Amino acid sequence: MSLNSKDLLGIRELTVEEINLILDTATPMKDILKRKIKKVPTLRGRTIVTFFYEPSTRTRSSFDLAAKYLSADTIAISPSTSSVVKGESLKDTALTIEAMGANIIIIRHSAAGSPHLLAKTVRASVINAGDGTHEHPTQALLDMYTIREKKGTLKGLKVAILGDILHSRVARSNIWGLTKMGAEVRVTGPATLMPAEIEKLGVKVYMSVEEALEGVDVINVLRIQLERQQQGLFPSIREYARLFGLNKQRLALARPDALVLHPGPMNRGVEIAPEIADGTQSVIVEQVTNGVAIRMALLYLLSGEEDSNEITG
Amino acid sequence: MMKEKAQILDAQGIQRALTRIAHEIIERNKGTENLVLIGIRRRGVPLANRLAEKIRQIEGTSVEVGILDITLYRDDLTTLAYHPVVHRTEINFPVKDKIIVLVDDVIYTGRTIRAALDALIDLGRPEVIQLAALIDRGHRELPIRADYIGKNVPTSRKEEVSVRLNETDGEEKVIILESIE
Numbered sequence: 321m322s323l324n325s326k327d328l329l330g331i332r333e334l335t336v337e338e339i340n341l342i343l344d345t346a347t348p349m350k351d352i353l354k355r356k357i358k359k360v361p362t363l364r365g366r367t368i369v370t371f372f373y374e375p376s377t378r379t380r381s382s383f384d385l386a387a388k389y390l391s392a393d394t395i396a397i398s399p400s401t402s403s404v405v406k407g408e409s410l411k412d413t414a415l416t417i418e419a420m421g422a423n424i425i426i427i428r429h430s431a432a433g434s435p436h437l438l439a440k441t442v443r444a445s446v447i448n449a450g451d452g453t454h455e456h457p458t459q460a461l462l463d464m465y466t467i468r469e470k471k472g473t474l475k476g477l478k479v480a481i482l483g484d485i486l487h488s489r490v491a492r493s494n495i496w497g498l499t500k501m502g503a504e505v506r507v508t509g510p511a512t513l514m515p516a517e518i519e520k521l522g523v524k525v526y527m528s529v530e531e532a533l534e535g536v537d538v539i540n541v542l543r544i545q546l547e548r549q550q551q552g553l554f555p556s557i558r559e560y561a562r563l564f565g566l567n568k569q570r571l572a573l574a575r576p577d578a579l580v581l582h583p584g585p586m587n588r589g590v591e592i593a594p595e596i597a598d599g600t601q602s603v604i605v606e607q608v609t610n611g612v613a614i615r616m617a618l619l620y621l622l623s624g625e626e627d628s629n630e631i632t633g
Numbered sequence: 634m635m636k637e638k639a640q641i642l643d644a645q646g647i648q649r650a651l652t653r654i655a656h657e658i659i660e661r662n663k664g665t666e667n668l669v670l671i672g673i674r675r676r677g678v679p680l681a682n683r684l685a686e687k688i689r690q691i692e693g694t695s696v697e698v699g700i701l702d703i704t705l706y707r708d709d710l711t712t713l714a715y716h717p718v719v720h721r722t723e724i725n726f727p728v729k730d731k732i733i734v735l736v737d738d739v740i741y742t743g744r745t746i747r748a749a750l751d752a753l754i755d756l757g758r759p760e761v762i763q764l765a766a767l768i769d770r771g772h773r774e775l776p777i778r779a780d781y782i783g784k785n786v787p788t789s790r791k792e793e794v795s796v797r798l799n800e801t802d803g804e805e806k807v808i809i810l811e812s813i814e
Contacts (some may be wrong), residue, residue: 322715348719360705
């Protein structure tokens, strides 16, 4: 069994079988995280580079730990401390990294499609750790893993995604993944943060948060990207919290055993009430652990013999 | 293509071999105190369960059985284009200070056992690790030998030893396969 491509660029390109393979492989990886000695020799001698053009704590350290638990060597490159500040292009930087022997390059970039460009340039495997507002595939995989772990399946579940759908790569990857796996996906949030024609992706759009949450099995709360709110897409933080934030009353509309997910970092008291973030239905902390397991699974599955992978394009 | 060359053991032969190994395990370890059995996926697992059942019948004590998946410890992953599916290791007891009998169907190059030893030692520090194999077909590439062997079968490297068990294959026999060009 293996993945069809040398890269993981998005959920959109993955088949149901590939998603299942990744999720199934994450389970034995999670067992390693529970052990006293969290290390297996699987990727000994492999080099993995994290190349993040945007700030990140959890995704980057999650990949870093995943690589280390599998005994790979890792280096982190930041644009501010690399030749990017001297005007070097993404392509040239990547070729340099590859020439130093990197087997897997993990990239986060503010421009959608950057990982795709990179994947065509280098022989190394490329993993998309978030490209602009396009995709964040590993987050969607860890969300699906967390839901499947708690609910046993994804098929037939009702999942509501709540918040800033417009700017959210997490939302887009989740929509592609969850609908592919047979879940019913609802999206809701301020009308100004709802992309036009989003229903074409196979989701139901709700202008009322209350209606959207009615009877759902899972609520995935998105972060309000305060850094992207200069354009005034909603009047104020307080008003957002009052109209769209997940509070006790709104949570009560969902099924009593509904799960609450959040990709983090959270704005407590804005998109999610603190008592829900810390409540019994929240799986937010487990999402972080599962993120390491999912990334270990991906690094394992993408680390096959390079010669067997054809470069396309 | 592989074709059957000879049958080495039938269902009864497998039974007898396992009964003898069970007796040897009890004898060598003077009982079952601190004893656990760990089967290597895939066919080592039903064999470990059967040995545990035989030990229970002989001694009247039950020994715990664990399952070891060695995929992440293989030394040939870097040369494989397609990686094998990783399964769970299910050892729900501490291995520290235990007498572990590692169980597999066939011992051949010794590389599987080496990987299993690495995997086990990462879980803790057992007092002793012993090895039981239903078939020893020779051709070792590492200095490893089994403590309990069901049957020694000299083979050529071109041949294959196939252990078929009810639990995994729906039949019960050990055969030698040879390739036909």
